[in-house]
Amino acid sequence: MKWWGLPAKVWMTCFILLPFVWLVVLSLQTSYTASPPTKLDFHQFNRALTHPYRGIIRDSLLMSFAAALAVLMISVPVTWLISRLPRAKRNLWLAFFTIPLGLNFVVRIYAWFVLLRPEGLLTVFLGRFGFAIPLVSSQFGVFLGLVYGYLPVIFLPLYSVFERLENSHIEAAQDLGASSWQRWRDVIIPETQSGLLASFLFVFVPMLGEYLIPRMIGGGLVATLGTQIESQFLGSGRPNWPFGAALSICLLLSAACILVICFKILSRSTAERQTGWSISHIV
């Protein structure tokens, strides 16, 4: 490593490693008042993994997973189409879809909240068709909010994944007799799967820690991991930093677990594709 690697090392140590160590130490304390820590134990983790927090963690994982999947499903066709446009037209469309990123997040979510209110446009509209579902202060509302909030975020990474896919590969598949969905199943998805997974995680992980959307749309009635952590640190009631730290570490670990699982599945499916079908017949 040359000397210019030094700033990065210093940065990593000061702003990532040390705070993380501090977080771990914090989470092992019985109460915030005892400082410096006298006794370290797993009391906070015990609490985090029992009722009601265990349910909250599970629900947060499920909801973030579902919302990230929905974001992916919505953005894949759109970014795909944009990536296949003539170069000159691509940037315009891309700008259209990423302009929301330039707007304040709170403003965007509030605008969405206005639509979701009982007297909001979307609720009234859905009610006309017999779908009278409460969209604020509900899990579903928070889900919609997450999807809306993170759509512009996934756009650029996903676009760059598809943009790199060579048209000739798709044409080759078509030339060899692959129908439209066979091209997706056998060429487009397998060739871009690592990029798709990275884009998915790119929205899934921040969704897991999201507290603004559950706060504003959930109206305090939908408890998520993010809101719990926030209230432990900044809450108006009795802040409990050690417990907040423990919850944060739970969030971090579950995100890491999912990351590892995803990559395991991915590398196994790639290995299978490379050799699975053919190895026994040839050798």
Add this chain to the structure above:
Amino acid sequence: MNESLLTLQEISAALNGRAVLKEVSFDVKQGEFFSLLGPSGCGKTTLLRIIAGFLTSHSGKLLWSGTDITHLPPQSRDLNLVFQNYALFPHLNVFENVAFGLRMMKLDERIIIERVKESLALVRMSEHALRRVTELSGGQQQRIALARAVAPRPKLVLLDEPLGALDLQLRRDMQVELKSLQRQLGMTFLYVTHDQEEAFSMSDRIAILNSGQLEQVDAPEVLYSLPASRFVAKFIGNANFIPVERTALATARCLASQQEYSLNMANTSLANSASNSASNANNILGDVLVRPEQVELVSTPLTNQTNSLSGTIQLRQFLGANVRYHLELEGPERRMMIVDQPSTQQTICQPGEKVLMRLPKSPLPFFPADSAQ
């Protein structure tokens, strides 16, 4: 062999408002090695994409053994394309790349394995079946792309400058291999290239395309000895044009030496030229085509030789089998000529030397001056 497999009927195409193909018509016959030859930007790639089905022609028809396939999507056409950049699937190994087309046909696993093995053996890549395609060299990737295209046994294989990225020696080896492979399989190959040597070394017939227009479709020998236009004459091999005045239907007088030559009337450009029908008696100015190796150099300048011209040697190049002389013709225009003499010949002429060029007695192609270029 004579059954026509693919017929193009007045295919026209435009890209961004610019015409790239102008009423191109030709036939590709069952089992032949057919090449589409032309300089870059002549529209040959566009034509190939129309045949493969990735582009739709502006007007005109595409017939497949007589049935109209103009609007058939690529996946429904019984032809496979070898891409210029090979377009192998990086997520699949060699075996699965070759098996791709067969899997799309939903064949039995046993048959798929059989056919893949067979195709890999054809291109001598059997031992690489389980490698990743990204680990292969350019030449090996090229073979896999070829094996992938022939594995589903299509009636027609399209090849889009497949040897373009290979070095010269490998390219020459692959030319021989491609040709023998095509013979062996009995498949029809349609080969697109800008390299005339490549097209000549493999093709049964060649179509020459120039800025979207078809110039000539013929066997290589015919293209070389009887080019239909000045473009074809210049594009294929080296061409010397000697200014003449046509005096009768089959004779011309050289403007420099006032000597008479016999003309080749099989030449289509002359047969089609409007001036031909107007009057045979009228003298027409133009050029006759002489290939470099048709000329014999005589170093002792004698006058009054029949069918000969005098000139001065400007440059001599040793090319191995041949010695190439660049000469300046005597006369007001001082035209340059290229003459190839076998290097086994004893007489060696030096630059500056005055020599006599003896032209062949056989009839020469004539191009009237008004046929542009």
